[in-house]
Amino acid sequence: MNSVRNVLAIADKELRSYFASPIGYIIIGLFALLFGWFFYVYLTFFVQRSTGMAGMGGGATNINQDMIRYVLMNSAVIILFVMPMITMRTYAEEKRSGTIELLLTSPLTDVQIILGKFFGAMGLYAAMLLVTLLYMGILFIYGNPEWRPIASGYLGLLLMGGCFISLGLLISSLTKNQIVAGVLTFAVFLMLWVINWIGDQSGPTTRVIVNYLSIVDHFDDFARGIIDTKHLVYYLSFITFGLFLTAKSVDSERWRG
Amino acid sequence: MIEVQNITKRYGRTTAVDDVSFRVERGEILGFLGPNGAGKTTTMRILTGYMPPTEGRATVAGYDVFTHPIEAKQRTGYLPETPPLYPDMTVREYLDFVARIKGVPSRERRDRVTSAMQRTHVADMASRHCSKLSKGYRQRVGLAQAIIHNPEVLILDEPTAGLDPKQIIETRELIRGLAGDHTIVLSTHILPEVAQTCQRVVIINRGRVVAIDTPEGLTSRLQGAATLYVQVDAPGVDATETLQGLPGVSRVALSDQRDGVRGYEVESARETDIRREIARAVVSRGWGLLELRPMRMSLEEIFLQVTTEETPEEAVSEQRP
Structure with a gap:
């Protein structure tokens, strides 16, 4: 009970700090804008294609598979670019300003602090995704897409974002400088995204391993409307492992002084 | 507690x-x-x-x-x-x-x-x-x-x-x-x-x-005794008694000895400066006065390092960026 309270206190503080400065608004606005752009491009493309198909007298098109899926897959890439801005300050800024001394001398465990920061960042991320539901609403007004694949797509986005956040927290906990944290986080995210480009060129065994490592690759099935335990396990264990390493990093900092 | x-x-x-x-x-x-x-x-x-x-x-x-x-x-x-x-x-x-x-x-x-x-x-x-x-x-x-x-x-x-x-x-x-x-x-x-x-x-x-x-x-x-270190070149002679006999000296101890050169620790009350008397006594006996300096206790050393007065400048320079 107490530990939940502590986690919530930190999460609340983190979430507020995003909106105390323009950063929260900028991130949400930027994401909504880019998402809207992809939404527009794929919608136009989809409309053209379906009217073309209808003219040829055949070939059903499905808005879930032929449009929404691509919008969500592309938004995964935008998230990859936006996420370092969310996570870079989490630990680095506390260390620089000395407020980490307040947290570490309060009756909180390291895990409570880390979970608080994780859920705080997840809160902002959820707000980002919530705004994009407006676009989906438009589709429901003018058409009748299926909601289940959309729901699984958003679940996938949440989990994928969770991986980015846990990794971002880890990197932020390694430095005092939030710019260093941001750049490093971005580089690592990019690596984890493009790693499957190497996979496509190499032999079958390497490809399987490399594709497995790519965070974005695991999202494909969610976007298609498939919730596969394999991917769930991957994402959840990735998040747990990232948070675990963050705890170790915070603890080792303590020993080094 | x-x-x-x-x-x-x-x-x-x-x-x-x-x-x-x-x-x-x-x-x-x-x-x-x-x-x-x-x-x-x-x-x-x-x-x-x-x-x-x-x-x-x-x-x-x-x-x-x-x-x-x-x-x-x-x-x-x-x-x-x-x-x-x-x-x-x-x-x-x-x-x-x-x-x-x-x-x-x-x-x-x-x-x-x-x-x-x-x-x-x-x-x-x-x-x-x-x-x-x-x-x-x-x-x-x-x-x-x-x-x-x-x-x-x-x-x-x-x-x-x-x-x-x-x-x-x-x-x-x-x-x-x-x-x-x-x-x-x-x-x-x-x-x-x-x-x-x-x-x-x-x-x-x-x-x-x-x-x-x-x-x-x-x-x-801190206001206790002050200690001086005195090194005297007087072959074969122990200067302890001479030093002890000086006014204001409370204690004398031999601290080192080498080739007839002896070092003494001379303790006196803090307020009195007895360096002149020591120098005069040693020289008048025809000995060589090789060294005469105050010895500091470690506690006093610390006190000299810590600020004994408060100045505004000091307060400013202490601010961390």
Whole structure:
């Protein structure tokens, strides 16, 4: 009970700090804008294609598979670019300003602090995704897409974002400088995204391993409307492992002084 | 209330704190005096559970800070060297957040925040952002933060550093006012500060405890004897008696001897300068006076390093960027 309270206190503080400065608004606005752009491009493309198909007298098109899926897959890439801005300050800024001394001398465990920061960042991320539901609403007004694949797509986005956040927290906990944290986080995210480009060129065994490592690759099935335990396990264990390493990093900092 | 036993902290090869032990009784104000870099902050960080010691143990309010950190931290308020403020929060929001993470029940929180602000005289800044506060107010909000959960133990790291003289006086009064309900450890590198606020002083230098005493006790120790070192070239003759016979000399001891050159430690009352008499006595006997210099005790050395006067310049230069 107490530990939940502590986690919530930190999460609340983190979430507020995003909106105390323009950063929260900028991130949400930027994401909504880019998402809207992809939404527009794929919608136009989809409309053209379906009217073309209808003219040829055949070939059903499905808005879930032929449009929404691509919008969500592309938004995964935008998230990859936006996420370092969310996570870079989490630990680095506390260390620089000395407020980490307040947290570490309060009756909180390291895990409570880390979970608080994780859920705080997840809160902002959820707000980002919530705004994009407006676009989906438009589709429901003018058409009748299926909601289940959309729901699984958003679940996938949440989990994928969770991986980015846990990794971002880890990197932020390694430095005092939030710019260093941001750049490093971005580089690592990019690596984890493009790693499957190497996979496509190499032999079958390497490809399987490399594709497995790519965070974005695991999202494909969610976007298609498939919730596969394999991917769930991957994402959840990735998040747990990232948070675990963050705890170790915070603890080792303590020993080094 | 606080017990520190043989604490040592090493960073790699450097030893920041070396075998430090002391006790603080309930309701007492203990001063931690030492020059910059003496190990004061490190000791305090160990006491607050911010970092573990390499060796030794510390208990606060009966709880080992390393094995029962949560219980110990619940009973400790800590003001670090730089007040740990969040710039984008208002003073009230900040104190409310601190109250939350220190485990103050939600129905008491409002009252605790208000009373902490009143006790530290920051109530008029309640809705101002922490980034917009002056140095003096930042320090006081830091103090409000430390007392918000009504801890048994207060640990204050240089609470008056960087304040102007008026603020320093106010802060000291504030600390003395807190003393009844709390056990306080405060660090400083300013000598008069301990004399004015503390009941007992731990003097620390290069990570070691040099002395633990009351301020009065330390003063009288300092006003004790002065020691001179005298080296005399008088082959085959012991000068002890001659030196002993001089007026004002209380004790003479032979400290070294080599090829007929002897070194003596001559003790005298502090106020009297007997160097001229010694020189005259030695020379008039036809001996060679090779060396004559005052010897310093280590305690005195520390006192010379710690600031014995407060100057505004000093206060300014202490501010961390």
